[in-house]
Amino acid sequence: MNATSRKPVHLAVYDTLADWEPGFATAYLARGGYEIRTAGASAARPVTSIGALRVVPDLALDAVHPEDSSLLILPGADLWDTSDDLAPFARKAREFLAAGVPVAAICGATAGLAREGLLDDRDHTSAVSSYLAATGYGGGRRYVEADAVTDRGLVTAGPTEPVAFAREILRLLGVYEGEVLDAWYRLFHDSDAEAYAVLEKATAGR
Structure with missing residues (x-):
């Protein structure tokens, strides 16, 4: 697939996002010819990362559709564990996976997917197994002690593994x-x- 025919990669952005977690992936996807488009709850409202970076989303989450995307990346964020504000992003991940379009979730986003039931029948990882167990999800038997895991189009990783997270994404999309x-x-x-x-x-x- 040449660069001009590739569909964009969509990076979810929201307040308190852990800006270091998707950086290796987005940098080398862009170098590999993928357009990176940011998606927030609203395209009109900027978000602020944990590192105080201000990001104006390219488009609203409701305007992101699996058929127009190569991948949805969900970074960690404090909000995954402190409110239900990011639940729509987990529901969007369900939509992507149902359509056969891959999703990559790291750190707190894995808990969001656990609450959505998306880890119940897929091998996965996160920070530690007890972190996901606290969500009450049904996928504990599928937890893998690894730096990053890919199963049926879903990449998961813990907060200390942004490079391994990127490795799985680059493999999945055939960049390297x-x-x-x-x-x-x-x-x-x-x-x-x-x-x-x-x-x-x-x-x-x-």
Whole structure:
């Protein structure tokens, strides 16, 4: 698929979003030719991240449709655990998965998906198993102790694993594969200097 035929990736944005969590993914998706479009509860109201970044959404969540998207990314945010304000984003994730379009959730967003019932029948991970268990969800038997997990179009990761989260997304959308993806991960996760040469050689023609 060439860059011009790729559908955008939609990044959900909301107050208290953990701005560091999707950064590796969005940066390298953009470098790989994907347009990143931000989606908020309203396109008219800016949101403020935990890091005090002010983001004006490109479009409202209601205007985001699976058929127009390659992926929905849901970052963590304090609001996932302190209110029901972000429940519409979890419902949008259900819509995406039902349509066969992938979703990637990290940190608090995994709890939102657990409350929505989306983790009951998929392998998944999060910060710790007890964090999701506190939601009362029915998927505890499917919890995996791993840095990031992909199952049937759903990527999950805990708050300390933004690089592993990005690795799963880049694999899922075919941005990097095989030894190139492995080199990318080793460079950014392990600071493996030898991986840089592999990645530089593989991406020189891009």
